[in-house]
Amino acid sequence: xxxxxxxxxxxxxxxxxxxxxxxxxxxxxxxxxxxxxxxxxxxxxxxxxxxxxxxxxxxxxxxxxxxxxxxxxxxxxxxxxxxxxxxxxxxxxxxxxxxxxxxxxxxxxxxxxxxxxxxxxxxxxxxxxxxxxxxxxxxxxxxxxxxxxxxxxxxxxxxxxxxxxxxxxxxxxxxxxxxxxxxxxxxxxxxxxxxxxxxxxxxxxxxxxxxxxxxxxxxxxxxxxxxxxxxxxxxxxxxxxxxxxxxxxxxxxxxxxxxxxxxxxxxxxxxxxxxxxxxxxxxxxxxxxxxxxxxxxxxxxxxxxxxxxxxxxxxxxxx
Numbered sequence: 001x002x003x004x005x006x007x008x009x010x011x012x013x014x015x016x017x018x019x020x021x022x023x024x025x026x027x028x029x030x031x032x033x034x035x036x037x038x039x040x041x042x043x044x045x046x047x048x049x050x051x052x053x054x055x056x057x058x059x060x061x062x063x064x065x066x067x068x069x070x071x072x073x074x075x076x077x078x079x080x081x082x083x084x085x086x087x088x089x090x091x092x093x094x095x096x097x098x099x100x101x102x103x104x105x106x107x108x109x110x111x112x113x114x115x116x117x118x119x120x121x122x123x124x125x126x127x128x129x130x131x132x133x134x135x136x137x138x139x140x141x142x143x144x145x146x147x148x149x150x151x152x153x154x155x156x157x158x159x160x161x162x163x164x165x166x167x168x169x170x171x172x173x174x175x176x177x178x179x180x181x182x183x184x185x186x187x188x189x190x191x192x193x194x195x196x197x198x199x200x201x202x203x204x205x206x207x208x209x210x211x212x213x214x215x216x217x218x219x220x221x222x223x224x225x226x227x228x229x230x231x232x233x234x235x236x237x238x239x240x241x242x243x244x245x246x247x248x249x250x251x252x253x254x255x256x257x258x259x260x261x262x263x264x265x266x267x268x269x270x271x272x273x274x275x276x277x278x279x280x281x282x283x284x285x286x287x288x289x290x291x292x293x294x295x296x297x298x299x300x301x302x303x304x305x306x307x308x309x310x311x312x313x314x315x316x317x318x319x
Contacts, residue, residue, distance in 0.1 A: 024116075024135035026057070027123075030091060032084075034060050035130060044114065044137055045105060057083075064104035064111050086118060090131050096120035100138070115142040155227040157205065158212040166226025166234055170286045173236070178279045182238045183245040186293035187272040189231040190305040195266060204231075207260065207268055214255050218248055234293070242276045242313035249274075249308055253317035267306075269317070273297030274310035 018025055024041035028034060033054050042049045045061055058066030065081060082101040090096060099118045104111055117136040122129060153165030161169065173180050189195075189207070196204040208231065215225050215235075224236035237245050249272050260268040273296030275289060284292070300309035307316045 024137070026133040026135070028057060028087070028131040028133065030129050030131070032057050032087060032131075041135060044135065046107070057087075061103075062105045062107065064106055083118070086120060087131055087133070090120045090122050090133075091129075093122055096133075114139045158208050158227055159216070160212050160233065161224060161226035163226065163228055166224065166228060167286065169224045169226070169236060170234075170289065173277070174284065174286045174289065177283065178277065178281050180238070181241075181276075181278045182236055183240045183242060183274055183276045184289055184293050185235040185237070185245050185249060185272050185274045185308075186228065186290065186297045187233050187235070187249070187270045188297055188301070190269045190271055190301070191266070192231045195264075195268065198266060199264065203264075210259060211252075211256055211270075214259070215252050218252050218255075228290075234290070240276075241278070242274050242310040245274050245276070246308050246310065246313050246315070250317045253306070257318075269306040271297060271300040271305050272308040273300060274308055274313065276310065276312075 018036070019038045021038055021040060024038065024044055026034065026037045026041055033056055034052055037049065037052065037060070039049065042052075047061070052060045056066070057063070082099075083103060086096045086099055086101065096118055101116050101118050103114050103116060105114070106112075115138050117138050119134040121132050123132050124130070153161055153168070155162040170184065173182055189211075192204065192207075195207065211233075212225070215233075219225060219235065219237070222238050224234075226234050226236075228234050235245070235249070237248065240248070253270060256270075257268055273293040275292045275296065277284075277289070296309045296311075300307050300314070303309070304316075306318055308314050
């Protein structure tokens with residue numbers, strides 16, 4: 001006997017508790033079709049609750065993958081749907097306990113993402129099997145977590161990536177092997193201690209801040225500028241060879257020295273070591289890569305400072 005209508009009787013305590021819960025709750029049948037969802041669940045997606053029953057979950061909540069990577073809701077051809085993976089576990093009698101999932105959906109023609117803490121279990125009612133899902137929206141928490149991670153990867157004094165974030169970026173490229181073409185440039189300010197001694201540490205801080213400001217205007221969004229330590233910085237230029245990287249550093253150097261030439265007798269300069277990585281490069285660890293750049297930087301300083309040194313490219317920044 002069909003008891004589905006009994007499950008949804010609106011004059012029951014069960015219905016009142018379910019409908020007015022402060023967390024999102026959904027009941028699906030064993031074909032992933034919506035039996036019921038409460039106001040909170042619809043509110044997560046700014047949806048009205050009229051006439052949604054018997055539709056597939058992905059249809060109701062405008063899943064971005066529905067009809068794209070999933071030919072049907074619950075049949076994910078790429079095996080990437082975390083929600084449907086959880087539902088299949090429940091369908092087999094399992095329990096989902098505080099699982100974090102990411103759900104992509106379409107709203108007014110644009111894709112958006114929400115994060116949920118998901119709990120779920122199978123339920124039976126008059127010999128019929130259902131799936132109970134409980135959703136807690138943790139999107140704001142995830143966004144704050146992301147911002148905190150971004151702050152933790154920043155050198156707050158200069159606004160550049162800190163050493164932790166920098167090494168992470170280098171390791172990621174090293175793991176990609178020689179399929180990824182890029183240049184790593186290590187720079188160090190020349191006679192920086194003398195600048196601090198002559199003009200004070202606040203002036204030294206201003207030099208580093210101005211350098212960061214100028215450098216960020218000359219590099220692309222996908223490039224990386226990180227503070228390696230003290231007055232040493234590292235650039236990563238994706239897709240650039242030594243010559244291209246040298247020209248970028250030269251433009252930054254020229255603008256920086258011009259800016260401080262109006263206020264100081266001692267020129268503000270830096271030197272650089274450039275290592276280019278491409279398909280012909282020998283495999284290196286991130287430490288070996290940084291070591292090569294550091295050695296080339298040392299050679300540049302020995303030759304007189306205010307210059308760059310690479311394996312094939314180099315010269316004075318002031319020419």
